Amino acid sequence: MIKSESIGQRIRRRRKDLRLTQASLGSRIGLSGSAISQWEDNKTSPNGDSLISLSRELQCSPEFILYGEDSVSNVELAAVDSRLVPIISYVQAGAWTAECTIRSVDGGIDFLQTNLELSASAFALVIKGKSMLPDFSEGDTVIIDPDVIPIPGDFVVAKNGQEEAIFKKYRPRGVINGKDVFELTPLNDDYPTVRSDETPIRIIGTMIEHRRYRRKR
Incomplete structure (x- = not known):
């Protein structure tokens, strides 16, 4: 009913x-x-x-x-130490900034509940595609915080000039021609690596949590 x-x-x-x-x-x-x-x-x-x-x-x-x-x-009310994180699309993530909050999302919204300490601009993203196999399967969810600066080996959401955001592993490559250079690498070797000295890349946020969901067979 x-x-x-x-x-x-x-x-x-x-x-x-x-x-x-x-x-x-x-x-x-x-x-x-x-x-x-x-x-x-x-x-x-x-x-x-x-x-x-x-x-x-x-x-x-x-x-x-x-x-x-x-x-x-x-x-039921959420626990006092918990908060709701909006699940946004790859297109929305591509336009996301550290100043964005849940009020930036129009229409119906799904949420994840978490007790992590996150900034107001944190969001969740449902993994799509196979570029991050075997660690990240399609349908898994990651929580991203734009206020967290990535360190080597972190997983990040970034924008590389396309309409949608991408989710990859962060690898700094040092200073080249006076600029800090990094690359974003997939875990699946069938997909290409993107370098910041070859393609304009904006890091949107760093992964704070990975939720893996078991699939029924």
């Missing part, structure tokens, strides 16, 4: 369960009661920081509001 509800219906039900008016809920998250009304009437949908604030006040997870998953974990 919960999954058949709309986003607005779930917001209204949780609000009424907590005996909150639209005006009081709005004031708690810095919005007007009419904004809550528009959510509940499915005229607009919460996203970004508003979605996080709404889930906190309704004492449920953002996933519950967006998708109606009715597991117990989705209707």
Whole structure:
């Protein structure tokens, strides 16, 4: 039954369960009661920081509001020492900077919950492709923090002039012609290495956590 509800219906039900008016809920998250009304009437949908604030006040997870998953974990508050990290696309990651936060992400958002100490600009990325096999399989998820400067051997997300970001291993190559040169290498030898003295590369962030998911056969 919960999954058949709309986003607005779930917001209204949780609000009424907590005996909150639209005006009081709005004031708690810095919005007007009419904004809550528009959510509940499915005229607009919460996203970004508003979605996080709404889930906190309704004492449920953002996933519950967006998708109606009715597991117990989705209707409980996150632990005090945990935070939610937005899962973004490779295209979004390509435009990501250290100044970006969850409010930079439009539309529906999926999240990972973690108790890591991360900057406000941290994000998660679902691995696609085979360039990082065997350590990183397609469908695995990595958490990236743009505030962490990579050291040799770290895995990073970077932009190399293409529309999408890339995920590779970071290897500094020293100073060449007065510039610090590094290369980004795949773990799969079938894919090419990219060098910063041959292609303009911008490091977006450093991997902080790798979540590997077992596949069913």
